[in-house]
Amino acid sequence: xSILVITEHREGTLTRLSLETLAAALSMEKPVTAVxxxxxxxxxxxxxxxxxxxxxxxxxxxxxxQYTPDGYCRALLETVQAREPWLVLFPHSYQSxxxxxxxxxxxxxxxxxxxxxxxxxxxxxxxxxxxxxxxLNADVRFAGEAPHFASIQAGAYRADTLPAGTAPIxxxxxxxxxxxxxxxxxxxxxxxxxxxxxTAADVIVSxxxxxxxxENLPVVQALAEALGAELAASRPICDNGxxxxxxxxxxxxxxxxxxxxxxxxxxxxxQHLVGMKGSKVIVAINxxxxxxxxxxxxxxxxxxxxxVAPALVEELRKER
Amino acid sequence: MNIxxxxxQTPARDSLLRVDAAGKWVSEDDLNFEINEPDAYALxxxxxxKEQHGGEVTVLCAGPARAAQxxxxxxxxxxxxxxHIAADHLGALDPLGLAKLxxxxxxxxxxxxVLTGLQSDDLGYGQTGVILAExxxxxxxxxxxxxxxxxxxxxxxxxxxxxxxxxxxxxxxALLTIQSGISKLRxxxxxxxxxxxxxxxxxxxxxxxxxxxxxxxxxxxxxxPPRGKRTQLFxxxxxxxxxxxxxxxxxxxxxx
Ligand SMILES: Cc1cc2nc3c(=O)[nH]c(=O)nc-3n(C[C@H](O)[C@H](O)[C@H](O)COP(=O)(O)OP(=O)(O)OC[C@H]3O[C@@H](n4cnc5c(N)ncnc54)[C@H](O)[C@@H]3O)c2cc1C
Ligand SMILES: Nc1ncnc2c1ncn2[C@@H]1O[C@H](COP(=O)(O)O)[C@@H](O)[C@H]1O
Numbered sequence: 001x002s003i004l005v006i007t008e009h010r011e012g013t014l015t016r017l018s019l020e021t022l023a024a025a026l027s028m029e030k031p032v033t034a035v036x037x038x039x040x041x042x043x044x045x046x047x048x049x050x051x052x053x054x055x056x057x058x059x060x061x062x063x064x065x066q067y068t069p070d071g072y073c074r075a076l077l078e079t080v081q082a083r084e085p086w087l088v089l090f091p092h093s094y095q096s097x098x099x100x101x102x103x104x105x106x107x108x109x110x111x112x113x114x115x116x117x118x119x120x121x122x123x124x125x126x127x128x129x130x131x132x133x134x135x136l137n138a139d140v141r142f143a144g145e146a147p148h149f150a151s152i153q154a155g156a157y158r159a160d161t162l163p164a165g166t167a168p169i170x171x172x173x174x175x176x177x178x179x180x181x182x183x184x185x186x187x188x189x190x191x192x193x194x195x196x197x198x199t200a201a202d203v204i205v206s207x208x209x210x211x212x213x214x215e216n217l218p219v220v221q222a223l224a225e226a227l228g229a230e231l232a233a234s235r236p237i238c239d240n241g242x243x244x245x246x247x248x249x250x251x252x253x254x255x256x257x258x259x260x261x262x263x264x265x266x267x268x269x270x271q272h273l274v275g276m277k278g279s280k281v282i283v284a285i286n287x288x289x290x291x292x293x294x295x296x297x298x299x300x301x302x303x304x305x306x307x308v309a310p311a312l313v314e315e316l317r318k319e320r
Numbered sequence: 321m322n323i324x325x326x327x328x329q330t331p332a333r334d335s336l337l338r339v340d341a342a343g344k345w346v347s348e349d350d351l352n353f354e355i356n357e358p359d360a361y362a363l364x365x366x367x368x369x370k371e372q373h374g375g376e377v378t379v380l381c382a383g384p385a386r387a388a389q390x391x392x393x394x395x396x397x398x399x400x401x402x403x404h405i406a407a408d409h410l411g412a413l414d415p416l417g418l419a420k421l422x423x424x425x426x427x428x429x430x431x432x433x434v435l436t437g438l439q440s441d442d443l444g445y446g447q448t449g450v451i452l453a454e455x456x457x458x459x460x461x462x463x464x465x466x467x468x469x470x471x472x473x474x475x476x477x478x479x480x481x482x483x484x485x486x487x488x489x490x491x492x493x494a495l496l497t498i499q500s501g502i503s504k505l506r507x508x509x510x511x512x513x514x515x516x517x518x519x520x521x522x523x524x525x526x527x528x529x530x531x532x533x534x535x536x537x538x539x540x541x542x543x544x545p546p547r548g549k550r551t552q553l554f555x556x557x558x559x560x561x562x563x564x565x566x567x568x569x570x571x572x573x574x575x576x
Contacts, residue, residue, distance in 0.1 A: 069450075069459075069460065069461075070459070093481065094462075094463055094479070094480055094481050097438075097446055097447075097450075097462055097463070098450070098460075098461070098462045098463075099450070101415070101445075101446075101447035101450040101451050101454075102450050102451070102453065102454045102460075104416075104451075105416060105419075105450075105451045105454040105455065106454060108416075108536070109416075109536055110414045110415060110416045110447075110535075110536045110537040111445075111447060111537075112537055113444075113445050113446055113447055114444065114446065126540065129444075130444065130545075131442060131443060131444060131542065132331075132337055132346075132441065132442055132444070133441060133444065134545070135337055135545075136337060136339070136346070136542055136543065136544060136545065137542070137543055137544070137545045138539050138540075138541065138542050138543075139539070139540045139541040139543075140537055140538060140539055140540060141537075141538050141540050142536065142537060142538075143534065143535060143536055143537070143538050144536050182459035182490055182491065183459050183460075183461060183488050183489070183490040184488065184489040184490065185486055185487070185488045186486060186487040186488070186489075187486070188480055188484045188485065188486045189484070189485055189486070190483055190484055190485070191483065191485065194483075203575075209333075227576075235500065235501065236357075236500070236501075238501065239500050239501030240501075241504065251481055251482075252479050252481065252482075252483070252499075253483065254482075254483065255482065259575050260569070260573075260575040260576075280575070281569070281573045281575050283565065283569070284551075289553070289555070290544070292545070294551050294553065295545070295547065295548065295549055295551070296549065297549075297551045298551065298552065298573065299551065299552050299553075299554075299565055299568055299569070299573070300551050300552070300553045300554070301553075301554050301555070301558075301561045301562070301565055302553055302554070302555035302561075303555060303556075303558050303561060304558070307558035308558045308561065308562060311558045311559045311561070311562035311563075312562045312565065312566065314559075314562070315559075315562045315563050315565075315566045316566060316576075
């Protein structure tokens with residue numbers, strides 16, 4: 001009973017999260033097969049063959065050149081049915097979000113999505129996933145028969161220690177027809193040049209929904225000024241149009257790693273954390289002592305930002 | 321266009337969450353509920369498309385009796401009618417079981433477009449829309465930031481990671497999962513609130529819909545996440561906390 005890991009690649013490189021997903025699979029002590037899909041993915045298959053895997057399957061088809069949910073599901077349905085794995089693991093990316101639930105549904109299964117950890121209990125796999133944007137955890141189990149389906153959250157497993165090996169490569173041409181594919185994607189693009197480059201900032205003060213209203217923004221602006229920091233924000237602040245999109249930090253915004261990141265009234269949902277976890281020193285100000293942001297913070301103040309931020313400004317001015 | 325918008329009622333974001341006695345969900349006793357955030361944006365998109373192309377917006381919501389409040393709010397904002405799947409224990413369903421009920425409720429609806437949010441704030445599966453698309457045999461696209469309809473064709477803008485986007489075209493009928501921030505949300509008008517009271521709400525029980533299959537994915541236990549990192553936390557008087565933090569940042573972390 002093996003594990004199939006569906007890897008992803010961008011611009012000719014395997015994504016980091018794909019490698020983390022391989023690490024998750026390898027830690028489950030079962031034979032692991034990596035799958036790579038696309039058109040001309042030989043080099044990627046060779047790279048995967050350098051890890052301690054049972055096998056690498058390259059699914060090659062011109063209709064897989066561009067990702068489509070229909071094309072990927074066709075190809076993978078055939079693969080899963082032929083290989084009869086115990087578990088199919090995906091990186092929890094925007095791409096797998098788009099098709100993995102469809103694939104699982106086609107087989108009458110449910111994907112355990114966005115998994116952060118696992119353990120075996122009485123021979124059964126227990127997976128950990130987050131509820132309420134990281135405020136609670138849940139242990140989930142599969143009822144019913146294999147194959148099971150799960151996707152792995154970014155940063156949950158470490159990819160830097162993947163054991164080396166030599167795995168055989170099987171190249172397969174799945175049966176896909178142009179008529180199977182109902183959506184027509186265009187090439188990915190980026191919006192026009194950003195006016196602010198948060199990645200260049202040494203210090204960032206980032207504001208979240210704790211600020212409550214746009215009118216209150218001067219409270220954090222003053223703190224940013226006192227620290228000589230760039231102002232950034234969580235997604236809802238930009239969604240509301242209170243700050244421009246280019247100041248958004250997170251999975252759909254910028255990824256930053258300043259010397260100092262001060263999160264003010266931000267709860268710490270995973271989509272925000274992935275954009276700032278790499279900061280050298282993280283400070284969180286939040287009135288909720290259980291806010292997930294404190295889990296990544298080096299220093300935290302539990303309190304009302306409307307009292308704490310002005311107090312910090314005063315303190316910073318005092319000793320300069 | 322016949323548009324269906326799936327909305328879920330979830331605990332208000334600032335809720336103090338406590339695990340319930342059975343350890344499988346949170347105690348709902350003193351929680352407030354509101355519309356799941358991305359679903360508010362899905363509703364907004366549906367209403368805008370109706371304004372542009374005519375037709376009807378139907379709200380589909382599965383939940384206990386309290387969900388009627390969220391349905392009323394959606395009707396007050398401009399939805400024309402609603403289907404309420406009466407389901408007391410949503411947590412006992414996996415997303416496939418839920419989507420099966422939703423698909424059954426839509427059997428006679430023949431929607432041109434089904435909109436869902438991309439993810440629920442409580443269970444956070446991020447799947448129900450995609451599963452529903454597969455059950456209904458519809459093409460779909462997820463994490464949508466822009467929707468345009470031209471003739472029988474849909475043009476959407478998908479959000480990808482790291483600030484990338486992609487345009488995708490597909491035929492109608494189709495299903496889209498909408499991302500927060502797709503457009504500015506409207507408020508219900510007084511007139512809208514008044515009108516909502518007379519708009520039709522069809523309530524159907526799970527049993528009438530052929531009941532959900534036994535779950536394939538089970539929630540065994542819900543608990544507070546263990547704390548791993550040793551964060552230096554200051555609480556109490558704001559001035560004192562501020563002074564201690566600044567001292568730490570200057571002399572320990574040396575980042576000031
Ligand atoms: C596919 C996808 C992509 C996403 N991409 C991003 C992204 O790129 N970036 C991003 O940020 N999010 C992103 N999100 C959204 C993310 O899941 C969260 O919803 C979001 O980060 C929450 O923002 P927040 O912390 O500001 O708000 P909330 O979660 O509402 O948190 C507000 C916090 O403020 C605190 N607070 C309230 N009042 C006060 C006060 N007076 N003093 C102190 N603290 C207070 C509260 O305790 C709470 O912790 C994405 C979601 C999805 C599904
Ligand atoms: N009980 C429900 N009633 C109506 N729609 C729902 C329900 N649960 C989930 N949805 C829809 O499916 C989306 C994704 O939910 P989830 O798969 O739980 O993350 C939500 O944003 C809603 O649009």
